[in-house]
Amino acid sequence: MDNLELPKETYKSIYKTMLRIRMVEEKIAELYPEQEMRCPVHLCIGQEAVAAGVCANLSRNDYVMSGHRSHGHYLAKGGDLKAMMAELYGKATGCCQGKGGSMHLVDLSAGFLGATPIVASTIPIAVGVAFGSMMRGQQRVTVIFFGDAAVEEGVFHESINFAVLKRLPVIFVCENNLYSVYSPLSVRQPEGREIVELAKGHGVESYQGDGNDVTQVYKMAEKAIRRARQGGGPTFLEFKTYRWREHCGPYYDNDLGYRTESEFQEWKQRCPIENLKKNLLRDDILCNQDIEDMASELEAEIEDAIIFAKESPFPEEQHLLEHIYAP
Amino acid sequence: MLRKPQEESQIMSRELKYFQAINEAIDLCMTKDATVYIMGLGVPDPKGIFGSTLGLQQKYGSARVMDMPASENAMTGVAIGSALAGMRPIITHQRVDFALLAVEQIVNQAANWHYMFGGQMRIPLVLRMIIGRGWGQGPQHSQNLQAWFAHVPGLKVVMPTTPYDAKGLLVSSIEDNNPVIFIEHRWLYNTIGHVPEEVYRVPLGKARVTRDGNDVTIAATSYMVLEALRAAEMLATDGISAEVIDIRTLRPLDESLILESVGKTGRLIVADTGWKTGGFSAEIVTLVAEEAFSDLKNCPMRVTLPDCPTPTTPALANHYYPRAVHIVATARKMMGLSVDKIVSDMATSVPLDVPDLSFTGPF
Numbered sequence: 281m282d283n284l285e286l287p288k289e290t291y292k293s294i295y296k297t298m299l300r301i302r303m304v305e306e307k308i309a310e311l312y313p314e315q316e317m318r319c320p321v322h323l324c325i326g327q328e329a330v331a332a333g334v335c336a337n338l339s340r341n342d343y344v345m346s347g348h349r350s351h352g353h354y355l356a357k358g359g360d361l362k363a364m365m366a367e368l369y370g371k372a373t374g375c376c377q378g379k380g381g382s383m384h385l386v387d388l389s390a391g392f393l394g395a396t397p398i399v400a401s402t403i404p405i406a407v408g409v410a411f412g413s414m415m416r417g418q419q420r421v422t423v424i425f426f427g428d429a430a431v432e433e434g435v436f437h438e439s440i441n442f443a444v445l446k447r448l449p450v451i452f453v454c455e456n457n458l459y460s461v462y463s464p465l466s467v468r469q470p471e472g473r474e475i476v477e478l479a480k481g482h483g484v485e486s487y488q489g490d491g492n493d494v495t496q497v498y499k500m501a502e503k504a505i506r507r508a509r510q511g512g513g514p515t516f517l518e519f520k521t522y523r524w525r526e527h528c529g530p531y532y533d534n535d536l537g538y539r540t541e542s543e544f545q546e547w548k549q550r551c552p553i554e555n556l557k558k559n560l561l562r563d564d565i566l567c568n569q570d571i572e573d574m575a576s577e578l579e580a581e582i583e584d585a586i587i588f589a590k591e592s593p594f595p596e597e598q599h600l601l602e603h604i605y606a607p
Numbered sequence: 608m609l610r611k612p613q614e615e616s617q618i619m620s621r622e623l624k625y626f627q628a629i630n631e632a633i634d635l636c637m638t639k640d641a642t643v644y645i646m647g648l649g650v651p652d653p654k655g656i657f658g659s660t661l662g663l664q665q666k667y668g669s670a671r672v673m674d675m676p677a678s679e680n681a682m683t684g685v686a687i688g689s690a691l692a693g694m695r696p697i698i699t700h701q702r703v704d705f706a707l708l709a710v711e712q713i714v715n716q717a718a719n720w721h722y723m724f725g726g727q728m729r730i731p732l733v734l735r736m737i738i739g740r741g742w743g744q745g746p747q748h749s750q751n752l753q754a755w756f757a758h759v760p761g762l763k764v765v766m767p768t769t770p771y772d773a774k775g776l777l778v779s780s781i782e783d784n785n786p787v788i789f790i791e792h793r794w795l796y797n798t799i800g801h802v803p804e805e806v807y808r809v810p811l812g813k814a815r816v817t818r819d820g821n822d823v824t825i826a827a828t829s830y831m832v833l834e835a836l837r838a839a840e841m842l843a844t845d846g847i848s849a850e851v852i853d854i855r856t857l858r859p860l861d862e863s864l865i866l867e868s869v870g871k872t873g874r875l876i877v878a879d880t881g882w883k884t885g886g887f888s889a890e891i892v893t894l895v896a897e898e899a900f901s902d903l904k905n906c907p908m909r910v911t912l913p914d915c916p917t918p919t920t921p922a923l924a925n926h927y928y929p930r931a932v933h934i935v936a937t938a939r940k941m942m943g944l945s946v947d948k949i950v951s952d953m954a955t956s957v958p959l960d961v962p963d964l965s966f967t968g969p970f
Contacts, residue, residue, distance in 0.1 A: 377725030386724045393691060394724060398715050404681040405716065408688020415644070415670065416693055435711070438681030445676065603722045604760050606729035606784040 285495060288565045290336065294494055295560060296574055297332040298553045301352045303578050304361065307586065308351075308368065309530035316590070317368045319381030322349040322397075326492075326524035329552035330455050331356040333497025334423060334517075337505045340391055343413075343422040345406040348397035349455075349523075350385050353425050358390035365585040371592035378595045379603070393422075399460075400426060400433035403452070407439045410450035410514075421508045423451045423501075429460035431475050432468055440482045440516065447513035451504045452479070454518045455491060461527045462538040479516035491519030492552040522547035623802040625795045626658040628770035629735075632777035633660065633697065635806045637667050640695060643781060646673040646682065647699030647735070656699050657737070657796050679708035683734070687717050690730045695781060701970075703736040703790065704747045710755075717786035718761035732786040733777070738880065739793050740830070740928070741960035742968045745919035751881035751912065753828065756788040757857040757890070763787045763811055764857040766829040766880075770800035772855060775809030783811060792830040792880065794962035814861035816868065820850035823874040823938050826865055826891050828854045831878040831910070831929075838878075838934035847942055857887055865891060866899050873904035876937050878929070883911040905941045910934050921960040928959065 284291060305323045312321065324331070331352035335344065338357065346353040354364060360375065367374030368382050375386050383397040393409060396402050406424035413420045430436050431454060443450050456475055458465055469475070476488040485507070489496045497519060504515035524544065526533035534541045560566040566574075623631065637643045644667075645660065651672055655661030664672035675682050679700070686696035700706040706713075713734065720728045739749040757764045763785055767773040773791070780787040817832060818839050827835040832853045839849040850868050854860070869875050875895050877888040888909040895907055910929045918924055936946045961967075 375725070376723060376727075379725050380723050384723050386727060388727055394720070394728065396716065396723075398711065401684070401711060401715060404684025404712065405688040405691070407681070408685035408690075409692050410688070411685055412689030412692025412694045415689065416642075418692070435678075435680045435684065438676065438678030439684065441676055442678065442681060442685060603726035605763070606721045606726070606731075 282559055284559050284563050284565065286498060290498070291556070291560060291565055294332050294336050294498065295553070295556055295566070296578075297336065297356050298328040298494065298556070299574060300578050301328045301331060301355050302553055303575070304355060304582055305351060307582050309525065311586065312530035317382075318370060319368060319383070320528050321368065321382045321530065322528050323525050323530065324349050324352040324523065326547065326551070327455055327457060327521045328352055329494040329497050330453065330491045330519045330521060331425070333494045334451070334453055334501040336498055337501045338391070338421065338423065342420050343391050343393050343406070343409050344425070345393050345402045345409070345422070346395040346425040347399065347402055347427065347430070348383050348395070349427065350395035350425070351382070354385045354387065354392050354395065357387075357392045359385060359387035359392045360390070361581065361585045362588045363387065365589035366592050369589040369592070370594060371589060372595040372599070373588070373592040377599065400430035400436045402426070403430065403436055404439040407443045407448060407450055410443070410448040411446060414446070414448060419509065421449045421451065421505050423453055425453045425455060427460065428454060428456040428458065428465060428475060429468065430454070431478055437482065440479065440484055440514070443514040444482055444484050447511065449508035450514045451501065451508060452484070452514065452516040454516070456518055456520050457523045459523070459527070459539065462536065464538070474518070476516070476518040479518070484514050484516045486516040486518070488518045488520070491521030492550045492555070494552055494556055524548065621802060621804060622799050623770050625770045625773050625791075625798050628774040628802045629659040629777055629791065630661060630663070631802065632774040632781070633663060634666070636778060636781045637663070637671065639806065642693060643695045643697065644671040644673070645697040645699060646675045646686070648675060648677060648705070649701060650674055650699055656701060657793070660699065679705060680712050683709035683712035684716065686732055687712060687720070687730055690732050691728060695731045697733040697735060697781065699735040701737055702748050703738050703752055704750050706734065706736045707752075713756075713762070713786065713788075714759055718759045721785065722761055729784045730786050731784045733780045733789050734786065735789045735791060737791045737793055738829070739970075741794070741924060741962070742966070743919045743921070743960070744917065746916040749917045751879075753790055753857055754881055754885060754887040754890070757887055761786070762858060764790065765811060765855065766790045766792070766857060767855060768795060768829055768832040768853050770798065770802045772809050772815075772853070774802050775807050776811065776855065778806060779808045779811050782808070787811070790829065794830050797962065797965060798833070809855070812856050812859040812861055814855050814864040815853045816850060816864070817853045818849065818851040820848040820872065822848045822872055823876060823941060824850045824852060824865070824868040824872045825876045825878055825934060825938070826852045826854060827878040828857065828887065829880050831880050834929070834931045835878050835934055837931035838938065841931060841935045842938055845939070845944065847938060849938060854891075860890070860894070862894055862898070865894060869895050869899050870902045873902055874941055875903070875907040876910060876934060876941070877907065878910040878934055881911060882914055883909060884914050886911055908937045908941060910937055921958070925959045930959070
């Protein structure tokens, strides 16, 4: 979709969100070989439009949860960058005081309620958050992000069944990036059956869109979130997209042979950030100088966060046995 | 100093059955705190989980006393999520075996959240599970898997024996800010005991001396406490004084009470409702071996289920479940007394697949 239908300010903010996620993750990829970030990292480079487009519709009071590939969701929801970087470095100043790492991000003040790396496992928890919010009479929407493999888990179906049963204000966002680690969809799901159709079988409003087109993502999420706020119940959104780098780690891995270089190049042509940038320049929403300024501002912020993370202290031994039980 | 339980010194005027004590604990907690809610397969049905949830839906409505889809794993996640949103959920499983469908959420999620998010999140959640026994419950309606749960940091594991403790421990569990595995025993459901009317709490993490003795400590869990008390009676006729400890909370374990008792008796028998290999009984024996080896006059012994699945036919189940006589035989052996007579007493004509003659099945 080349037509820029959203307000200019919305586009500026969404573009910045996407660029910020991209630049943070590229910085992680650059520094990861130093072996100071000693935890698995799952980068979402190439998939930024889904996080940015969905979260642009949420307020701070709304909730977001995610799985193993959660950096983008955390940042798009307003998660603190310094706390995230410190967490990746295992520091006491991290968002989990070093006990979580990249796979367990949280920022309660931003409404990012947590990410955990067991496929589909946060889906029922997000449904429960929506259920609890409803029981407490709170007007909040909960968004749960997950990948294409999550719909192969029984708990996904159990969760969506309950969400429909109780008309819960929860949005299921499936980022279909075609692969689960190295396994393509073709070895995991029957050919010709779209994930969105599977969701429809549960009686939930379900839509499929281009996950690399942020306008489309934004508009579909906007409609779903409005419905949820008005008591219309859950919506399932499937966005097709593509992860550029390896499943886990900082590198490209097209040499492994589980996917082709041409497939990767094709998706790279559809880079959500480059495409939006082109259109923003074309429509004079941003000029080259604006974009350069934005990039250098982000670079400085990221640099600060890295320095903060590197200079922060590690947790002391006394914290090992702390927080086993809540008081 | 052995703790003299306060409840024993009270006037035993008001008696309830175990399931009624559980029902009353839930009822009182729901009155006291509007964030408490309960769900489970069959919770509001006419049988009301063997009576333990009867009447609650009439009193608190279907939003707080809910049936649920047969989705144990997702509904555990839903409970966790609702706890994050400020609720205090209770989930009830009619059998421990059914809860195994939810182990992913219990172990990966509920147990870890407080720790792995640096203490920012808490999951107040009670997971009630009932152990079946006898009447052909067989391999998938009677498993005693408390050791699994007790292995996991972040979980608390409670196994009440008496109606008094069932109520007091359940109130404490509901008020606790952590996931609590609350394991009830079907054969305790009709036992009767003193239960005060008001809200009271039995603290988690405290065992209880249910019978004082000097010669041998019998540390028991759940239903095996009753067998241990019967065994202690039988041993007393032979002049052996057995001290019976009701473990009550498996995690966190009341180590000091066990060590104190073994320090006095010098002998330890652990009677657990579970299997032997990797069982919770091993944990208590190890505790004593590591912390009080020099107090021991004899090698500690275990009375547990044999290492095989639960057989269904009463003919085999009679050989499967250890009873008071097995504890007596173990204690006598430890004391250097003959066990011939005891072993011959094990053959009995009383049906062993029911807790008492009032139980006529089916579940």
